[in-house]
Amino acid sequence: MKTEHISQFYQTLSSDNLCFVYQGDFSDNITEKIISLSEHSMDSDQDLMKIKNKISFLIVECFQNIVRHGNDAPSKTNRTVTFPGLFSTRSRPEYIYISSANLIENNHIIPLKEKLDKLNSLDKEQMKALYVDILSNKELSDKGGAGLGLVEMARKSGNPLEFSFESENDKLSLFYLMLKMKGKKEEVEQKAISMHNLKQMHETMRRENILMVYKGDFSQETIIPLLKMIEENLNNHIEELTVKKKLYLILVEILQNVSKHSFEIEGKREAIFMIGKSDQKFIIGTGNMIDAVSAEKLMNKINKVNSLSKEELKGLYKTTLKDGISTEGGAGLGIIDIARECSEKLVFDIKTEGGQTAFFSLGVQI
């Protein structure tokens, strides 16, 4: 993953209120959380709130998975085929899209396609009948689901299930599935998300080693619960306290920086947060809009911080602690804090958006 991907993804996701994409292995926990996402219809504000909360849980599970398994080379694990799947939820005012990609054996394609085509041809009543029929039918498939899952999804979504198969090798193919659920707005959608978009995003993430993307609200109310959950998870899965705290420190400073400095529009601070890999190391990236003046100051600050040794950074930290003017934002300590805990220089990019505003991307390597 490179810093330029941050603004690219932010562009691509500009119409999304909330977007969460995860590319990686799917533990039982993650799968469970994804399933529970679908348990709400999209009728009320309360439901949307619940979805948002569930997405938070999901983010944390995925993050933990990345941290736990991120460094496992396939040969180190017992898994015969380690190939990342994809899960994505993209929320727009008119529709919410829930998509997935996973590997399947080629000889499963035809039966699956038949099932899906059949499902898509049924009306509401017929679907309900099918659902009841499967439920009461004592036969179970060898995976235990009896095909209920797909029917459930079709019923909840109220729209045809979009799907596609892409050959991966002579034994396996990628199965892409996209569900579209009605959102709050009754208007006609400006520009739908297509299967092609989904595949493109998956391809990009695979190629560039991007493991997770979250675009949405970054107000303190959103990030604090998220940070809390991440911390709990880190507690369970990382042995060394120092590593855990370091990671947590960087996350807190980065997310709070975004929360504090990104433009507020109608009470919301929209930004993007990404995790990826570059040469075996984790990269945490954030991107948000800021005003052009702040962008300039920030650039100077980061360049300065990048030019210092660890010892000099410690010195700068101490002088800033002592003499820095206290603003809402902590006297400019945040960037220094982050730089101190990172193994590499901070990478950033500033794209001016014509005069007053700029898009600021920050990449931190751990």
Next chain:
Amino acid sequence: MENKFLIEETQDTPKIVLDSANGIFEISGRSLPENAVKFYEPVLEWLEAYINSPNQDTKFEFKLDYFNSASAKKVFEIVTVLEKLSQKNYKVSINWYYSKDDELIKNRGMEIKEMAEIPFEVITY
């Protein structure tokens, strides 16, 4: 004597006890407020008033799990206010606690100790 000052811990702010009658001065838990200036304002106000009629001996304790950079600045300001007690010839000292194996909190404590002009102990618990 100042009134007792007490704030309970929340998910992003620490527990604060400033009780001169019982000689308890303690900040514990985690400090992640977005606006640390606003959060710590009453604390600093209380302390500024306290140093005008303090106890003979003040022992201040920090037992922080985590603190963001905005809080770090405020923690240092608290230390600076306490230093005034020493300048007025009152006894004052700070205990900075860190959980065993928590190098991060330990190191941050050591850094503040290097700059503090009053007795400052970095202690494991």
